[in-house]
Amino acid sequence: MTATHPRGTHTARYAWAEGLTAFAAVMLALAGLLGIFRGIMAIAEDEVFLATPKYVFQWDLTGWGWIHLALGVVAVLISVGLFQAATWARIAGVGIAGLVIIANFLSLPYYPVWSVIMITMSGFVIWALCVNRNDAAGRSDVR
Template identity: 80%
Template sequence: MTFAAVMLSLVGLLAVFRGIMAIAEDEVFLTTRNYVFEFDLTGWGWVHLALGVVAVIVSIGLFQAATWARVLGVGIAGLVIIANFLSLPYYPVWSVIMITMSGFIIWGLCVARKEDFGDPFDTMPPGDR
């Protein structure tokens, strides 16, 4: 769970930075002709910025082991995968990296069991409760 929380906060921060770069229409992005999912770069910037902000907020909930954050984390990571797939022609290598990181986030959130992430401030071993 902690792994997924750290990864989601990193993905969120990187998406925020990517969104700001795209809104500012930085020279870093490529433009590919004849791509089926062609959108305005500024529009993609706002999408990545919004997803990044929500991802950071959800990661804070994951650090507190909230169930709502776990469910939303899977959803946000899925949306990050879709957004990065659709924006592949603008920043291809980074999009593939973000898709991979988001896949690990979904994996981390889906394999964690409830007893694995009890009270984060509880120092008593599970067998002594």
């Protein structure tokens, strides 16, 4: 190593990358569990959701419930792969977090505060999965 790179730089970067991956896995698991609960609430036709008759994207709440339930289950399964540091899980995690953002944006009028929270959580998942990538040698691409 050169004088510009202290001896523990790669170790610190690797620890930072592992921490971000664990953060993304926990956040994705939480977002998935919350999506599952939201899906169950909508399928049960609970009175928790708002009725918005003049919204551009109008679908039945039961349909939204199934969409959020399916996205939640997939998110939880992908988070298990993230805990094992699988590359496929990192790619799939970004994809499912993006789908969760889209689904929550489209269902924003039905439960606005919850949708904003889920969009924010999924945004943090995407950030954590994209900010740092580890290769097999344990090095980090962050400079």
